[in-house]
Amino acid sequence: MRDSILNPLFVSVETLPGIGSKTSLYIKKLLGNDRLKDLLFLKPSNVIDRTFSPKIKDVIEGQICTLEVEIISHDPNDRYRKVYSVFCKDETGFISVKFFKPRKDWIKSQLPVGEKRVISGTIEKFNNSLQMTHPDFIEKVENKYKVQKVEAVYPLTAGLSRKMIGKAIDKCLDKVPDLAEWNNEHFMAKQKWLSWKESILKLHSPTSKEDIIDNSLFKDRLAYDEVLSMQLALAYVRKFSKEKKGISIGQGGEGLDFKSTKAPLPNPLLQGESQREQAQRKKFDLERGNVLQKLIQDLPFSLTGAQERAIKNIFIDMKSPHKMMRLLQGDVGSGKTIVSLFACINACSSGFQSCIMAPTEILATQHYETINKFCKNLNIEVEILTGKHKGKNREEKLHKINNGEAKIIIGTHALFQESVEFYNLGLAVIDEQHRFGVHQRMMLAEKGEKLDCLVMSATPIPRTLTLTLYGDMDISILDEKPANRKDINTVVINSNKLDDVVNSLQDKINEGEQIYWVCPLVEESEKIDLAAATDRYNNLKKIFGDKVGLIHGKMKADEKKHAMDKFSKGITRILVATTVIEVGVDVKNASIMIIEHSERFGLSQLHQLRGRVGRGEKQSTCILIYSHPISIDGRKRLEIMRKTNDGFLIAEEDLSIRGGGEILGTRQSGIPEFKFADYSIHKDLFMIARQDAKVIIETDPYLKSERGQALRILLYLFEQDVGIKYLEN
Ligand code: ADP
Numbered sequence: 001m002r003d004s005i006l007n008p009l010f011v012s013v014e015t016l017p018g019i020g021s022k023t024s025l026y027i028k029k030l031l032g033n034d035r036l037k038d039l040l041f042l043k044p045s046n047v048i049d050r051t052f053s054p055k056i057k058d059v060i061e062g063q064i065c066t067l068e069v070e071i072i073s074h075d076p077n078d079r080y081r082k083v084y085s086v087f088c089k090d091e092t093g094f095i096s097v098k099f100f101k102p103r104k105d106w107i108k109s110q111l112p113v114g115e116k117r118v119i120s121g122t123i124e125k126f127n128n129s130l131q132m133t134h135p136d137f138i139e140k141v142e143n144k145y146k147v148q149k150v151e152a153v154y155p156l157t158a159g160l161s162r163k164m165i166g167k168a169i170d171k172c173l174d175k176v177p178d179l180a181e182w183n184n185e186h187f188m189a190k191q192k193w194l195s196w197k198e199s200i201l202k203l204h205s206p207t208s209k210e211d212i213i214d215n216s217l218f219k220d221r222l223a224y225d226e227v228l229s230m231q232l233a234l235a236y237v238r239k240f241s242k243e244k245k246g247i248s249i250g251q252g253g254e255g256l257d258f259k260s261t262k263a264p265l266p267n268p269l270l271q272g273e274s275q276r277e278q279a280q281r282k283k284f285d286l287e288r289g290n291v292l293q294k295l296i297q298d299l300p301f302s303l304t305g306a307q308e309r310a311i312k313n314i315f316i317d318m319k320s321p322h323k324m325m326r327l328l329q330g331d332v333g334s335g336k337t338i339v340s341l342f343a344c345i346n347a348c349s350s351g352f353q354s355c356i357m358a359p360t361e362i363l364a365t366q367h368y369e370t371i372n373k374f375c376k377n378l379n380i381e382v383e384i385l386t387g388k389h390k391g392k393n394r395e396e397k398l399h400k401i402n403n404g405e406a407k408i409i410i411g412t413h414a415l416f417q418e419s420v421e422f423y424n425l426g427l428a429v430i431d432e433q434h435r436f437g438v439h440q441r442m443m444l445a446e447k448g449e450k451l452d453c454l455v456m457s458a459t460p461i462p463r464t465l466t467l468t469l470y471g472d473m474d475i476s477i478l479d480e481k482p483a484n485r486k487d488i489n490t491v492v493i494n495s496n497k498l499d500d501v502v503n504s505l506q507d508k509i510n511e512g513e514q515i516y517w518v519c520p521l522v523e524e525s526e527k528i529d530l531a532a533a534t535d536r537y538n539n540l541k542k543i544f545g546d547k548v549g550l551i552h553g554k555m556k557a558d559e560k561k562h563a564m565d566k567f568s569k570g571i572t573r574i575l576v577a578t579t580v581i582e583v584g585v586d587v588k589n590a591s592i593m594i595i596e597h598s599e600r601f602g603l604s605q606l607h608q609l610r611g612r613v614g615r616g617e618k619q620s621t622c623i624l625i626y627s628h629p630i631s632i633d634g635r636k637r638l639e640i641m642r643k644t645n646d647g648f649l650i651a652e653e654d655l656s657i658r659g660g661g662e663i664l665g666t667r668q669s670g671i672p673e674f675k676f677a678d679y680s681i682h683k684d685l686f687m688i689a690r691q692d693a694k695v696i697i698e699t700d701p702y703l704k705s706e707r708g709q710a711l712r713i714l715l716y717l718f719e720q721d722v723g724i725k726y727l728e729n
């Protein structure tokens with residue numbers, strides 16, 4: 001249960017005096033939620049400085065000034081009744097205050113003739129005389145302090161004005177409770193940090209622009225709180241899921257010979273063997289793990305050392321009586337699928353079902369095809385289930401999954417959301433984990449209670465970050481490229497040379513090459529994406545006829561599959577695509593990747609796209625086409641792509657160009673979005689928090705001590721209470 005001291009922060013801002021349902025609606029639009037804490041965790045993006053308070057003769061045009069003036073007269077009919085003017089002076093000069101569409105009574109009451117007022121707004125010059133249109137503030141002189149200050153400015157959304165959000169924040173600040181300190185006393189002293197409450201108050205009361213830009217003390221503290229809460233939650237998930245009993249699956253890989261070059265065991269009937277005997281023999285093979293040995297022999301290549309190590313670790317995890325939570329991280333093309341196949345077959349050899357979840361249907365289909373090819377030979381039944389399987393076909397599949405006939409089930413993540421009932425699921429593999437967030441990861445950890453979990457990710461998260469973000473998992477890294485893989489040649493070309501690129505394709509096609517042609521990403525609108533791809537498709541079709549195919553996200557599942565099939569069979573030679581091909585697609589013969597408007601893509605995305613080629617033994621090429629105007633950062637990004645094929649290096653570079661905020665913020669990255677923390681600034685704090693969390697969980701695992709109690713509040717505050725749930729069981 002959340003401590004009641006936090007309750008006031010978890011109610012809608014609408015409950016605050018003077019804040020209406022409209023404001024709360026717009027705040028919800030802006031932040032996704034309208035609780036006080038959501039607003040308090042919103043960082044100001046800028047300031048308005050009203051401290052400049054000159055005499056009239058010293059005002060600066062275009063600048064915000066706070067003036068003390070005496071009202072001389074009103075002219076309601078200035079400029080042909082369109083404008084209401086109020087003339088004012090001080091001892092150094094004159095200024096007129098203008099109102100359009102005036103509410104006359106209100107103006108008269110606010111600016112009575114003969115009295116003094118403080119007005120604040122932007123100074124303009126019109127026909128050589130000074131004026132201020134619609135002052136932001138009009139106050140009596142004794143209330144000057146209310147005006148002359150620095151005001152925080154927040155990101156806005158249509159309908160939400162600066163005044164509305166400013167007022168809401170002000171009211172929220174009245175409700176900020178004093179919370180017991182959850183940070184270590186010595187650490188606080190060393191950092192010279194303020195309390196949480198003081199830090200939050202300071203965040204929203206900047207005294208200058210520097211407070212917004214600077215990574216100042218109160219911001220570090222808030223960042224640390226955020227990171228610590230996350231590290232602590234991860235530490236709990238890890239600790240308690242490790243302690244949780246899992247199922248022991250397989251033989252832990254004992255006796256497997258990865259280097260075996262013996263001829264594959266015969267699959268067809270042995271001499272004189274009846275079908276029944278064969279079935280029994282296969283079952284026996286399966287049980288003894290022979291089927292794994294056979295898989296090794298069936299592979300058309302030998303595993304890399306990194307793949308072997310990963311498989312061995314996975315087998316040990318699976319055999320152990322604890323639940324497996326392992327992250328398999330490897331650059332595009334490093335061969336994660338095969339590793340997952342070993343895990344699935346290992347489950348199968350203990351009689352358990354396994355499932356592989358992919359983020360898209362194309363990928364699920366592709367995994368199905370790859371895996372089924374091997375499994376057919378091993379006599380293991382594989383099923384695929386995605387949204388496109390409907391009606392009777394679906395019923396049959398569900399039936400097979402339910403009665404255990406289907407041993408390996410491949411699908412989209414809907415596999416978990418829908419009420420698919422497994423016979424005895426023992427292992428869940430999640431591919432391209434970066435499409436799923438940390439929360440989903442935790443959900444999964446909870447859902448399949450005893451289930452062994454293997455998550456696979458191609459997101460090249462910088463090495464330095466992995467540990468802090470995946471603290472709840474064991475990690476295997478595929479850091480070795482399959483043998484004979486050549487680096488991809490990358491060239492960067494100006495779009496005014498596009499015709500040359502197109503002309504060169506005919507030769508390539510004649511030489512038997514296949515080409516991906518990716519069209520620009522326009523984030524705001526999928527429609528525009530589509531238009532660009534369709535235009536390019538029509539354009540190339542004029543030249544290359546039906547050798548050109550098209551695939552995009554708006555196509556129906558079987559249209560997509562059809563387009564993909566035609567390309568992988570070599571019927572089409574050029575595949576024009578939107579970014580749907582970004583993840584996972586594997587067509588070995590494709591050796592040229594052309595990306596239009598490449599300057600619009602993020603580095604990691606370019607790297608993912610480029611990874612679609614260079615999968616066979618041929619030398620592959622990636623052509624990055626850019627158009628003007630291109631920013632300095634855009635140019636730098638393309639240059640990095642040209643220079644290196646190392647996904648991890650690219651990720652580090654991306655981090656330093658864009659700053660952590662952005663890479664951490666991108667939904668794609670699979671890295672949670674932080675409100676205060678920024679990896680590029682707070683790197684050290686991440687490390688300290690990880691260590692801190694570790695010590696906490698060792699010394700006070702149930703958060704019973706005084707600090708422990710305070711830490712519970714921290715977890716609730718940042719909604720990282722997944723961890724607390726474990727404490728109370
Ligand atoms: P990713 O890690 O990007 O998911 P995949 O599993 O799709 O990579 O593998 C990429 C390609 O490399 C596939 O065609 C796969 O068959 C092949 N591959 C995997 N392991 C090896 C290996 N050890 N040697 C040669 N090719 C391999």
Ligand code: MG
Pocket residue numbers: 336337431584
């Ligand atoms: Mg893959």
